[in-house]
Amino acid sequence: MLSPRTRRPPPRRRRDLLLTSLPRPDHVATVMADGGALAALRPGSVWIDLTTNRLGLVRALAEEAPDGVAVADxxxxxxxxxxxxxxxxxxxxGEPEVVDRVRPVLEHLGRVITCGPLGTGNVVKLVTNQLWFIHSAALGEGLAVGMQHGVELSTLWEAIKASVGDSFVARHDAPSIFAGHYDPSFTLDLCLKDLGLTDELADAVPADLPMTAAAHQAFARAAERYGFDAAELHVARRIEDDAQLSFRLPGEWTPPWEQ
Structure with missing residues (x-):
């Protein structure tokens, strides 16, 4: 047993910065709201939510924060x-003074892009995912059209990368299709969650957004066939299977989670 002189102090239960990164908005609400972790923060603290979250929830929780507690997304x-x-x-x-305070911490994780007031971080994230999902669905369609008319898969990929068809998705995601694992590090269920959040933002746009709607439908069809826990790029596998093609390409395709 430790003597009074050597006894360790009890762990502090409150911190200056709290970072959360959870799969879904309802998980954030469960952890933070209704007397949860947010209420335990002391004045001067900042909660930074790294979750791909619902815009309204982020702002609502900020309204519930104790006096003196700041929130950033x-x-x-x-x-x-x-x-x-x-x-x-x-x-x-977040507010400029909050952004200035937390930026040095977040820069340890990578590049930080300041987007505007609280909630705009999630708007930008959902826009980037909106384009990612559209590109992912389109990639499988492009490969199928080319292969159906006699073009080798390796030739298609080289042409895509050396043309206006190039994109991060083509370079980063196509190898997971070629390898046949379709990148299980992100599931169709999470894709559909993000597409649902994007739809909520899109409802405020007074225009038809057919590409976004088509991407949502494509991922929903893949989930219905392969299961919601299936890897994200099963959105391309559905096309592959229906067209009776093979998107396998020999090569050393290191999975993204091992890179």
Missing amino acids: SPVTGAVDGARNGRLTLFLG
Whole structure:
């Protein structure tokens, strides 16, 4: 037993910065709201939510924060390999003084882009995911059209990378299709969660957004066929299977989570 002189002090239960990164908005609400972790923060603290979250929830929770507790949202992008290698991009929303305070901490995780007031970090993150999902669905369609008309898969990929068809998705995600694992580090369920959040933002736009709607439908069809826990790029596998093609391409395709 420790003597009074050597007895360790009890652990502090409150911190100056609290960072959360959870799969879904309802998880954030469970952890933070109704007397949860947010209420335990002391004046002068900052809660930074790295979750891809619902805009309204972030702002509502900020309204519930104790006096003197600031809130910032900073969802991240860059996939598992970005996290492993410190090459994430973080979309930071909050009041200028809060942004200035937390930026040095977040820069240890990767590049920080200041987006505007609280909640805009999530808006930007959902826009980037909106384009990612559209690109992912389109990639499988492009490969199928080319292969159906006699073009070798390796030729298609080289042409895509050397043309206006190039994108981060083509370079980062196509190898997971070629390898046949379709990148299980992100599931169709999470894709559909983010697409649902994007739809909530899109409802405020007084225009038809057919590409976003089509991407949502494509991912929903993949989830219905392969299951909601299936890897994200099953959105391309559905096309592959229906067209009776093979998107396998020999090569040393290191999975993103091992890079």
